[in-house]
Amino acid sequence: xxxxxxxxxxxxxxxxxxxxxxxxxxxxxxxxxxxxxxxxxxxxxxxxxxxxxxxxxxxxxxxxxxxxxxxxxxxxxxxxxxxxxxxxxxxxxxxxxxxxxxxxxxxxxxxxxxxxxxxxxxxxxxxxxxxxxxxxxxxxxxxxxxxxxxxxxxxxxxxxxxxxxxxxxxxxxxxxxxxxxxxxxxxxxxxxxxxxxxxxxxxxxxxxxxxxxxxxxxxxxxxxxxxxxxxxxxxxxxxxxxxxxxxxxxxxxxxxxxxxxxxxxxxxxxxxxxxxxxxxxxxxxxxxxxxxx
Ligand code: UTP
Numbered sequence: 480x481x482x483x484x485x486x487x488x489x490x491x492x493x494x495x496x497x498x499x500x501x502x503x504x505x506x507x508x509x510x511x512x513x514x515x516x517x518x519x520x521x522x523x524x525x526x527x528x529x530x531x532x533x534x535x536x537x538x539x540x541x542x543x544x545x546x547x548x549x550x551x552x553x554x555x556x557x558x559x560x561x562x563x564x565x566x567x568x569x570x571x572x573x574x575x576x577x578x579x580x581x582x583x584x585x586x587x588x589x590x591x592x593x594x595x596x597x598x599x600x601x602x603x604x605x606x607x608x609x610x611x612x613x614x615x616x617x618x619x620x621x622x623x624x625x626x627x628x629x630x631x632x633x634x635x636x637x638x639x640x641x642x643x644x645x646x647x648x649x650x651x652x653x654x655x656x657x658x659x660x661x662x663x664x665x666x667x668x669x670x671x672x673x674x675x676x677x678x679x680x681x682x683x684x685x686x687x688x689x690x691x692x693x694x695x696x697x698x699x700x701x702x703x704x705x706x707x708x709x710x711x712x713x714x715x716x717x718x719x720x721x722x723x724x725x726x727x728x729x730x731x732x733x734x735x736x737x738x739x740x741x742x743x744x745x746x747x748x749x750x751x752x753x754x755x756x757x758x759x760x761x762x763x764x765x766x767x768x769x770x771x772x
Contacts, residue, residue: 480682481528481571482605482606482713484528484529484530484605484606484607484608484627484630484689485529485530485531485532485605486534486535486602486605486607486608486716487500487516487525487528487530487532487533487534487607487608487609487610487675488534488535488595488596488598488602488607488608488609488610489508489521489525489534489535489536489609489610489611489612490536490585490591490595490609490611491506491508491518491534491535491536491537491538491544491612492536492537492538492540492541492584492585492588492594492597493507493538493588493591494588494593495507495737496534497549497737497738497748498510498738498739498742503743503770504514504540505543506540506541506543506544507705507716507737508521508541508544508612508613508738509543509544509547509615510736510742512736512742512745512746512749513646513746513753513756514747515624516547516611516612517612517615517736518547519573520570520612520615521610521611522575523621523641524610524622524623524624525608525610525617527621527623528608528624528626529627529768530608530620531579531629532579532580532581532601532621533575533579533580533581534580534581534582534583534598534601535583535597536583536584536585536594536595536597537583537584537585538584538585538586538588541726543570545582545638546574546694547670548573548574548575548580549574550574550691551570551574553610554570555567555571557562558570562617563599567684569598569726571638582600582699583597584597585597588703589703589708590703590706590708591611591708591709591710591712592698592702592704592708592709592710592711592712592713593698593703593708593709594699594762595609595695595711596695596699596709599698599699601707602626602637602692602695603692604692605692606630606636606690606691606692607689607690607692607693608623608626608627608687608688608689608690609686609687609688609690610623610686610687610688611684611686611687611710611737612686612734613686613735613736613737614685614686614687614733614734614737615734615736615745616639616685616687616729616731616732616733616734617633617731617732617735617748617749617752618729618731618732619731619735620728620730621685622639622687622699622729625727625729625730625731626639626687626689626729627689627723629727630662630689632636632763633663633723633725634722634723635691635718635721635722635723635724635728636688636689636690636691636694636715636718636723636725637663637688637689637690637724637727638652638654638669638680638684638685638687638715638723638724638725638726638727639684639685639686639687639688639690639726639727639729640654640664640683640684640726640727640728640729641682641683641685641687641728641729641733642681642682642683643681643682643683645678645681646675646680647683648673648675648678648683649670649672649673649674649675649678649683650667651672651681651683652666652670652671652672652710652711652712653670653671653673653678653679653680653682653683653684654668654669654680654682654683654726655667655668655679655680655683656669656689657671658682658725661710661724662728662729663725663727663728664682664725664726664727664728664729665717665723665724665725666719666723666724666725666726668716668719669684669712669715669716669719669724670712670716671704671710671712671713672704672705672706682726682728684712684726685729687729688711688715691701691718691721691722693718693721693724694711694714694715694717696714696717697713697714697717698714701713701717701748710753712744717733732748733770734748747760747761747764
């Protein structure tokens with residue numbers, strides 16, 4: 480019987496250079512969309528998909544991230560004293576049980592594949608999820624939950640996939656897939672950041688994965704790939720001829736919150752989705768577009 484997916488790795492050890500100077504002292508994953516840090520969206524998505532163990536691959540300077548999941552007794556006491564139950568509930572929903580969460584250190588940013596491999600001793604002979612918190616996906620059914628359901632019908636590994644413009648393929652891992660109509664497509668090959676004009680398709684890998692434990696083994700055997708980094712794509716590609724890999728075309732809107740433009744777009748979209756902010760924000764945006772047109 481196929482094993483369920485109960486562990487997720489959150490690689491959060493990157494340097495976040497595109498957000499300097501902010502990321503000099505603030506981890507990118509703590510930056511907020513409206514009033515919730517990016518990491519909270521990722522955790523909520525993982526929980527909805529049935530994840531029970533949360534493994535963070537962190538690095539120097541990320542202690543704010545670890546603090547974020549702790550109890551905050553002084554704050555709680557104060558909110559209780561002031562009878563602010565709503566805020567208290569919000570605060571409590573961010574706390575994680577000590578036994579649910581593990582932090583592993585990546586000592587040097589050697590790439591996403593290397594970050595995932597740092598968690599290898601916590602993954603046994605079981606499939607595991609990987610979530611990149613800077614890919615935020617707004618969807619009726621959370622993306623990882625969609626994937627877990629589709630995964631139950633397939634073998635091997637699965638990666639989230641989305642069409643990107645042809646001139647953007649060199650920024651992504653790109654899939655070569657068999658012809659197909661549905662959401663789940665069999666992968667024939669994968670290439671990380673293909674040279675312009677050489678991409679096998681414009682179907683890009685987005686930061687949600689369900690991986691066979693064999694990918695951990697491949698990670699220990701591969702060398703540096705694109706950009707001189709240990710690439711997760713290269714290790715997953717080895718499974719194409721093994722247990723197999725599927726691309727999953729998820730339903731939902733993905734925001735690249737690792738880029739400034741994507742982060743701003745997500746901020747506006749998430750603000751407009753909030754009942755308490757929609758009217759004021761849309762009024763402001765209309766006035767702004769009138770004044771700039
Ligand atoms: P990015 O490619 O966005 O790199 O990593 P980055 O360092 O976060 O940001 P920039 O490009 O310098 O602005 C994608 C994901 O992989 C993690 C990042 O934390 C992010 O979640 N990552 C990347 C690691 O954990 N370790 C690495 O060595 C590289």
